[in-house]
Amino acid sequence: xxxxxxxxxxxxxxxxxxxxxxxxxxxxxxxxxxxxxxxxxxxxxxxxxxxxxxxxxxxxxxxxxxxxxxxxxxxxxxxxxxxxxxxxxxxxxxxxxxxxxxxxxxxxxxxxxxxxxxxxxxxxxxxxxxxxxxxxxxxxxxxxxxxxxxxxxxxxxxxxxxxxxxxxxxxxxxxxxxxxxxxxxxxxxxxxxxxxxxxxxxxxxxxxxxxxxxxxxxxxxxxxxxxxxxxxxxxxxxxxxxxxxxxxxxxxxxxxxxxxxxxxxxxx
Amino acid sequence: xxxxxxxxxxxxxxxxxxxxxxxxxxxxxxxxxxxxxxxxxxxxxxxxxxxxxxxxxxxxxxxxxxxxxxxxxxxxxxxxxxxxxxxxxxxxxxxxxxxxxxxxxxxxxxxxxxxxxxxxxxxxxxxxxxxxxxxxxxxxxxxxxxxxxxxxxxxxxxxxxxxxxxxxxxxxxxxxxxxxxxxxxxxxxxxxxxxxxxxxxxxxxxxxxxxxxxxxxxxxxxxxxxxxxxxxxxxxxxxxxxxxxxxxxxxxxxxxxxxxxxxxxxxxxxxxxxxxxxxxxxxxxxxxxxxxxxxxxxxxxxxxxxxxxxxxxxxxxxxxxxxxxxxxxxxxxxxxxxxxxxxxxxxxxxxxxxxxxxxxxxxxxxxxxxxxxxxxxxxxxxxxxxxxxxxxxxxxxxxxxxxxxxxxxxxxxxxxxxxxxxxxxxxxx
Numbered sequence: 001x002x003x004x005x006x007x008x009x010x011x012x013x014x015x016x017x018x019x020x021x022x023x024x025x026x027x028x029x030x031x032x033x034x035x036x037x038x039x040x041x042x043x044x045x046x047x048x049x050x051x052x053x054x055x056x057x058x059x060x061x062x063x064x065x066x067x068x069x070x071x072x073x074x075x076x077x078x079x080x081x082x083x084x085x086x087x088x089x090x091x092x093x094x095x096x097x098x099x100x101x102x103x104x105x106x107x108x109x110x111x112x113x114x115x116x117x118x119x120x121x122x123x124x125x126x127x128x129x130x131x132x133x134x135x136x137x138x139x140x141x142x143x144x145x146x147x148x149x150x151x152x153x154x155x156x157x158x159x160x161x162x163x164x165x166x167x168x169x170x171x172x173x174x175x176x177x178x179x180x181x182x183x184x185x186x187x188x189x190x191x192x193x194x195x196x197x198x199x200x201x202x203x204x205x206x207x208x209x210x211x212x213x214x215x216x217x218x219x220x221x222x223x224x225x226x227x228x229x230x231x232x233x234x235x236x237x238x239x240x241x242x243x244x245x246x247x248x249x250x251x252x253x254x255x256x257x258x259x260x261x262x263x264x265x266x267x268x
Numbered sequence: 269x270x271x272x273x274x275x276x277x278x279x280x281x282x283x284x285x286x287x288x289x290x291x292x293x294x295x296x297x298x299x300x301x302x303x304x305x306x307x308x309x310x311x312x313x314x315x316x317x318x319x320x321x322x323x324x325x326x327x328x329x330x331x332x333x334x335x336x337x338x339x340x341x342x343x344x345x346x347x348x349x350x351x352x353x354x355x356x357x358x359x360x361x362x363x364x365x366x367x368x369x370x371x372x373x374x375x376x377x378x379x380x381x382x383x384x385x386x387x388x389x390x391x392x393x394x395x396x397x398x399x400x401x402x403x404x405x406x407x408x409x410x411x412x413x414x415x416x417x418x419x420x421x422x423x424x425x426x427x428x429x430x431x432x433x434x435x436x437x438x439x440x441x442x443x444x445x446x447x448x449x450x451x452x453x454x455x456x457x458x459x460x461x462x463x464x465x466x467x468x469x470x471x472x473x474x475x476x477x478x479x480x481x482x483x484x485x486x487x488x489x490x491x492x493x494x495x496x497x498x499x500x501x502x503x504x505x506x507x508x509x510x511x512x513x514x515x516x517x518x519x520x521x522x523x524x525x526x527x528x529x530x531x532x533x534x535x536x537x538x539x540x541x542x543x544x545x546x547x548x549x550x551x552x553x554x555x556x557x558x559x560x561x562x563x564x565x566x567x568x569x570x571x572x573x574x575x576x577x578x579x580x581x582x583x584x585x586x587x588x589x590x591x592x593x594x595x596x597x598x599x600x601x602x603x604x605x606x607x608x609x610x611x612x613x614x615x616x617x618x619x620x621x622x623x624x625x626x627x628x629x630x631x632x633x634x635x636x637x638x639x640x641x642x643x644x645x646x647x648x649x650x651x652x653x654x655x656x657x658x659x660x661x662x663x664x665x666x667x668x669x670x671x672x673x674x675x676x677x678x679x680x681x682x683x684x685x686x687x688x689x690x691x692x693x694x695x696x697x
Binding site: 033060064 | 385
């Protein structure tokens with residue numbers, strides 16, 4: 001007798017190995033972005049498994065919430081690290097490893113006892129009957145979330161909000177003085193111009209000469225002198241800007257040559 | 269609705285071809301329309317009405333050298349456009365083009381598939397599509413691309429929240445998340461003063477705040493002007509696609525235009541009656557034929573795309589912090605409050621409490637609230653009177669230009685010439 005193979009089983013045996021690969025990738029890939037992506041891959045495949053079990057609502061909520069929002073935020077932070085930066089392996093929080101092991105063991109216990117409990121005990125009515133109880137998959141889920149389990153969800157959301165507010169408070173630093181607005185800045189600029197004659201417009205561009213064009217090349221003013229404001233002060237301190245006297249000397253030589261030629265013309 | 273495999277295949281192929289052709293048409297359409305708005309013609313030279321221009325541009329991108337800079341992350345640089353392109357096409361699987369028809373003896377909907385959670389599929393596919401943009405930014409290994417990718421992800425996540433919240437009111441009214449059911453729910457006749465003149469309960473009117481929020485959020489979601497910060501060319505060259513060229517660039521181009529059509533199609537489906545005929549036409553019985561659905565649908569989507577073009581031709585780009593402020597402090601709180609109002613109203617209606625004193629009490633309360641917002645808020649500052657006194661070049665301590673009506677002291681004696689300006693001697697015509 002040929003054993004009956006259902007679509008669910010086929011999906012499971014295709015998706016499950018891929019998920020294991022993705023999970024191993026999360027552990028062993030060196031680049032943080034790749035690790036995050038393999039986690040997103042696991043989550044999408046989890047959604048596929050939900051779909052094969054006819055849990056359509058859960059499928060797409062899984063993708064929207066976990067893949068779309070949470071993993072995206074992870075990626076968002078990791079991306080700021082840059083492509084070529086290797087991971088730092090220095091432990092910054094004391095006892096982090098021990099805590100991680102403990103939390104992992106606790107999670108494992110939860111999973112084993114949770115799944116084991118639902119497999120061993122309690123009557124199982126099947127998906128169709130569970131859905132029919134409130135007139136549909138979405139409606140039945142809503143009845144459970146907002147009915148029987150409402151306190152669990154409310155407590156979880158309170159915990160999450162506390163964590164989010166806590167993160168914001170810890171991440172904030174008090175401002176010593178109020179942040180200047182665009183108007184304040186404009187007025188300050190005009191006042192400086194009126195009092196000290198500081199140029200109120202943008203600074204001159206660097207590299208505005210024919211031979212070179214780069215941020216380390218100072219601009220020359222019309223009379224051939226070098227404009228110090230056209231290069232970054234940080235570069236000037238490091239001493240990497242091009243030699244300005246040499247540059248202005250070139251201009252001066254050009255001017256002299258022109259004047260010499262003019263004088264010759266006048267003589268002849 | 270279970271279709272046989274060959275019908276699904278037909279639908280997939282037709283959908284794919286329609287999307288590609290429509291995108292090419294949209295590129296031309298946008299250039300012509302924005303040209304009209306800017307008093308120029310746009311592409312007119314190649315093909316009838318210049319239609320060949322978009323086709324030729326597409327072909328150019330396909331056969332151009334596909335250039336990959338040396339410092340990029342080679343795997344993700346290739347994977348990213350694939351994700352963006354796939355997501356853009358997938359979203360159309362649940363968009364209803366028409367109602368129930370009979371095709372080769374099989375009764376089916378004119379849409380690829382109808383899921384009980386159809387609108388969630390759209391949100392899920394959009395959120396996966398963001399990966400395409402973000403990974404493009406990261407893998408390009410260039411600051412411009414990275415900033416573009418970061419902006420893109422932050423923007424799309426923020427506006428997707430507002431978008432999802434604005435859809436909740438539609439779910440509550442339609443009682444379903446399937447796109448087909450939502451369109452059919454809008455077929456219910458609307459009876460102003462109990463007179464049947466053939467109006468239907470399209471949700472843009474019934475749920476106007478949701479519609480407005482959705483339209484704003486959909487522009488933010490597709491990175492289009494005035495919210496095109498991820499590709500702000502004055503700041504970021506062209507954002508996450510700076511390093512792309514050739515076919516990979518073409519995929520992003522395609523994805524952007526398909527996404528524009530996708531969000532327009534969602535707006536059409538959820539708020540302006542999808543494939544249902546436009547009002548006076550639905551009184552003519554033959555026009556209610558489901559085979560005509562795609563025509564009405566395409567007309568409505570094209571009108572939304574025209575709105576996109578209109579916005580692009582009219583509005584300057586937002587500053588990034590203003591844009592985020594609008595999303596988080598404007599759209600999201602307003603839509604949350606609106607959902608509470610809608611939920612309360614529908615709960616009261618279900619319990620049959622929306623009559624007698626409660627109805628009048630709530631109307632008075634709302635009127636008072638509107639009055640409070642209108643009259644109690646800050647008084648606008650009166651315009652300062654124009655300064656007609658003598659011109660003071662250092663008014664307020666720093667140099668200022670003359671106000672309107674004032675004349676610079678050194679120009680006071682100058683009499684403007686009335687003669688025609690003469691061409692300088694010796695200049696050629």
